[in-house]
Amino acid sequence: MKKNIELLSDEAIDDLQLDNLYLIQKKQGFRFGIDAVLLSNFANxxxxxxxxxxxxxxxxxxxxxxxxxxxxxxxxxxIQEDMVEMAIRSSKYNEIEDVVSFKNADLKDLKYLSSLGTFDVITVNPPYKLNNSGIVNLDDKLAIARHEIMCSLEDVIVASRKLLKDNGRMFIVHRPERLIDIFELMRKYKIEPKRVQMVQPNINKAPNIVLVEGQRDGGAYLKWEKPIYVYNEDGTYSEEINKIYGREK
Known part of the structure; x- marks a missing residue:
């Protein structure tokens, strides 16, 4: 029996089709996509x-x-307070707030990060567009989620270095065109890239998503996983994507 949680008029509760979990999201605006699903599957x-x-x-x-x-x-x-408030209500609705919690904080605040202690695993689906395309509305939730307005890729790596325990692992989902930036920044802050997996729309198209695992103070050794194809050539979801989503026949 789920707790009774009040929803705003522009919100809906979505069934995640996983362990009877639900997520509060806006009916319009920012909603999670395949990146988050791939990242959670990639993380160890x-x-x-x-x-x-x-x-x-x-x-x-x-x-x-x-x-x-x-x-x-x-x-x-x-960093966006309204999103954190929604996440907290989702945690309460699922009655797991003793395990899954949320903080409204700026990851550039290293003093605050220190107060959280260290972690075995970091996951991150950061803004992936460079903030060099002119003025972006700072009140635009989608722009903040997609552009490096509130934090840069380097800010994310610095925060990860601060939060990871010795030999801890970080898992990041990003765009293939930023792969060299990811590698360079990881090594700059002594998080060694250990595993990479490309995601392609189908077998005939170039990758549009990359997943990277890094290890704090790890040794130099990089493993390339076989790519994931999202769609078959006939436009249906691939067997691997159906498996990741828990839709196996």
Whole structure:
């Protein structure tokens, strides 16, 4: 029996089709996509782990990670207060607020990050567009989620270095054109890239998503996973995507 949670007129509760979990989202505006699902699947999480999700939005990655792996604790950090408020209500609705919690904070505030302690695993689906395309409305929730307005890729890596325990792992989903930036910044802050997986719309199209795993103070060794194809050539979802979404026949 779920708790009775009040929804705003522009909100809906979506069934995540995972472990009876639900997520409050806006009917219009920012909604989670395939990036979050791929990231939670790519992450290597154990039930003894403390996990933190940066740029958490309305909390989709923490809920997926909780549903898949049942870690000891999952914390989500997000700078947009209204999204955090929605995530907190989702956690209460699912009656898991003792395990999955959310903080309205700026990941550039390293003093605040220090107060959280260290984590075994970091996940992050950061803004992926460089903020060099002119003026962007700072009140535009979608723009903040997609453009490096409130934080840069370097800010994300610096925060990850601060939050990871020794040999802890970070998992990031981004765009392939930023892969060199990711590698350079990880090595700059002593998070060694360890595993990469490309995601392609189909077998005939170039990758449009990349997943990267890094290890704090890890040794130099990089493993390339086989690519994921989202669609078959006939336009239906691939077997692997159906498996990731839990839609196996």
């Amino acid at each position: 999480v154990k039930n003894k782990h403390r996990v933190i999700d940066l740029c958490t939005g309305t909390g989709i990655v923490p809920f997926l990670i909780y549903g898949k792996y049942k870690p000891k604790e999952v914390v989500g950090i997000e």
